Amino acid sequence: MKKTFILLCMAASCAVVNAQKVTVLPNDVVNGYVYIGSALSNNGKYIAGSDMSGGIFVADIQSGEVKWKAGEDKLGAELRGVTNDGLGCGYDGPALVFDFKTGISTFIDENESIAESITPDGKFIVGSADWEQGFITHPRLWRRGDDGTYVKEALCEPNNSYLGYNSLGGSARFISADGSMIVGDLCYGILYPAVSWFLNSDETSYSVFPISHRFLNLTDDDSRPYIKFQAAGLSSNGKWIAVELTDKDSKTGTSIFGRYNTETEVLELPEFDPSVTSLTADYDEGFMAYKIADDGTMVFVAGSTNGTRIPGIWKAGEKSPRLLSEEYPEATEIAKYDENLYNTPVDITPDARYILLVGTVDYSGMPLYETYLLDTQAEGTGVEEINIEKSADLSNVKRYTIDGRRTSTPVSGVNIVVGPSGKARKVLVK
Structure with missing residues (x-):
């Protein structure tokens, strides 16, 4: 099943305020479609994701055209990455790709698997596949051949004796634009320690490096600083990894965020300056890290156990992060979504110009998800x-x-x- 339509209210829903512009992707509520964006193309043109009915979609945010397809798996389907020409990747039982140009989806695996990220040119896809009993998955790479089909390849996993714990599989979640770096996680109980793969000199194979190893504390007598070190995003140029952390000495056990420089192997932590932000280091129930741009600008969420999600931004070269509504007060729509207590940044372009968010709005007395795009450098600047x-x-x-x-x-x-x-x-x- 496939549905294509033009979002007639696109122009009316664009609020241009000084140097920022907010563009809403309107839901087709009459026909039961509520779009939840999960990925933004590097050029800021395409949004990919799922809808509340379990289908998948890719939208051209510039023209307003949406290509939608019903999910075939009873558990639902989702797209998690999208190329610069509108090829989305995700899953519907097996991993798949969904082409905006044709509206056709194609499975790239025969069994249960998930495609997590795709390079801007569509050459590489990473994710997890080859599930074992107990929901154990393994990191995988799909490489596109000259005939346009994808071939699955295994990514090596770290030795348990080196790790100091028994890893039960893992997943590859992010890949740089040129395919030279992959970042994902291992599985250890309820922890998902960050791991990375680097392209070898043969420009074909990859070597594995558990970047969390020198940070992750797993025993009482361990001097390493964190009991959680999880990757949340990789910059397109492969330089920065957005990480989510929990300090071993934390009294509340809440998460904080940081950015890891893969070139210098230095972990940067934010400082909360009360003169520039209302955020504090012990904000309610902690923070969740999301995606990161090529200069190190990253987006995150200040959250709470009652489900509140408020977006923030930590710009490159700055010590203190801020709420997104503080950084861009002229884009008043951000604060309005904040007031509804669920407003989540899900992606940022490599140049940090476009930020994709999902918020909630009131619809006939009920909260409804709404996907929107923030252009931080709109015309007139x-x-x-x-x-x-x-x-x-x-x-x-x-x-x-x-x-x-x-x-x-x-x-x-x-x-x-x-x-x-x-x-x-x-x-x-x-």
């Missing part, structure tokens, strides 16, 4: 010519250094100043 300014602060502006780092006070040299209207200009501070 051109940079004017350089002006000369003395070292005095301007009121009600955002100020950045020439390399994109935000600063609360003027710094010597060229500053980028964004006024209340969203207009940016270069300012030379003497």
Whole structure:
């Protein structure tokens, strides 16, 4: 079954406010379709996901066209990745791909399996397959051949004697744009320690490295700092991994987040500056890490046990994260979704321009999921010519250094100043 339609209210649902734009993917409630986005293409054009009826979809957010297909498996179907030309990957029992251009889905595996991520060109897909009794899965790579079909390959798993615990399989969850790095997790009880695979010099095989090993504390006499070290996202360039952590000394056992630099092997943790954010390190029931951009900008959720989800952003080069509504107050729709207590960022493009979110709205007295896209650099943000300014602060502006780092006070040299209207200009501070 396949359904194609044009979202007629797309233009009306676009709220342009200064330098940001929010575009809602309207649900087709009359026909029973409530879209839940789970992946955004690197170019910001396509959204992929599932709907409340168990089907899968890919939407062109620019034209408003949606391709939808009913799920065949009684347990439901889902897309978890999408290419720059609208090829989604996911599962419907076995792993599959769903082509926006044709509306046709194709299984890439014969048995129960999940395709988690796909490269922008569609050449590589990663996920889990070859399930064993007890729901044990194993990390797998699907490589597209010259004939367009995908061939499954095994990814090696770490030696248990090196790990210090018995891993029960795992999954490959993220892959860099060029396929040179894969990140996923191992299975150890209720823990999912982060693991990575690096492309070898033969440009075909991969070597495995458990990046969580030097951080994960599993015994009382262990000096390593965390009892949870789980990957939540990998940047397209393979440099950054968004991680979710639980400190071994945490009294509440709540999660925090960080970003791991694969080039320097340094883990960065946020600092919560009360002068720039209302967030605190002990926010209610903790944080959940999500995706990360090529410069290290990452999105996350401040959450609670009652189901509240409020989105945040931790920009590259900044020590303190902020609520998304604090960072982009002109996009007032974000705060409105926050008020409904469920607002989750699910993806961010490599350039950090587009952020995909799922929030809730009131529909006839009932909460309803709604997928929307935030463009943080909408039209009208051109940079004017350089002006000369003395070292005095301007009121009600955002100020950045020439390399994109935000600063609360003027710094010597060229500053980028964004006024209340969203207009940016270069300012030379003497």
